[in-house]
Amino acid sequence: MISKAELQQRIVQTVRDVRETNPMAGSITNTVTVNFVANAQIAAGGSAAMVYLPDEGEFLANAGWATYLNMGTLLPVYEETIPRTAQTLHELRRPWVLDPVGIGIGSLRTRLLAQLKEYKPTIIRGNASEVIALASLWEIATEATAYVRGVDSTQGVGEARSAAIALARYTGGAVAVSGVDDLVTDGVMVARSHGGSHFMAKITGSGCSLGGVAAVYATMAPSPFTAALTAVNAFNLAGTRAEKRVDAPGSFQVAFLDELYKASAEDIARNSFDLEEA
Secondary structure, three states, X not given: OOOHHHHHHHHHHHHHHHHHHOOEEEEEOOOOOXXXXXXXXXXXXXXXXXXXXXXXXXHHHHHOOEEEEEOOOOOOOHHHHHHHXXXXXXXXXXXXXXXXXXXXXXXXXXXXXHHHHHHOOOEEEEEHHHHHHHHXXXXXXXOOOOOEXXXXXXXXXXXXXXXXXXXXXXXXXXXXXXXXXXXXXXOOEEEEEOOOOHHHHHOOOXXXXXXXXHHHHHOOOXXXXXXXXXXXXXXXXXXXXXXXXXXXXHXXXXXXXXXXXXXXXXXXXXXXXXXXXX
């Protein structure tokens, strides 16, 4: 297990490398939040490309640095797009992020998420109920039972700790669980990142955009854990700062993108987080 100081230095270097390189992280994502995801990726220093057709997904997997697959607002064509893209990413060993948003809604979503188990995402990003439900669907040992209400979580981050650790150990990557205090684990270490804003629950896309930004950082980070924690810290810092400037959700979304863009690598690394063994 590395020290907190060493991890902070890795975060600093990851942010700097992204901003100097402007890597492309393509997305097949929720149509409700596609604009916010793209703008957040760009604000973080990356380049965005949003697609939904099967051949375009494969093209991104081949041409991009990393890819983000979000299961929200599924289209029929995704039955082909999602597995083909994930398989290509897996075969090329390219980093990719899975957001199992809405798990448990509909047979297509369930079939696709079940298929994705074999392609072992680099980072899984979801709320507590989604992470618990994914561990259950993939038949990965966990003590918790999921209670999903649409795209909202009905459970706390702490309840998903064992499921997140189990998923990370299975994939060899990292899992980020979003909540009041976010949890990030690679199955060896567990970080709890603090900050954010209550306005994040009042806008559409804070979780989706976090997954997209995690993909951006995954292009440069030395490990999936570093990429996931960098994204979570950046969001918590930007959320805290944005809330001080505004008093309503609409203006918060704009202020949040501004603060994500303005945050220094050192400030992101210093955002409050705790680190412990899994």
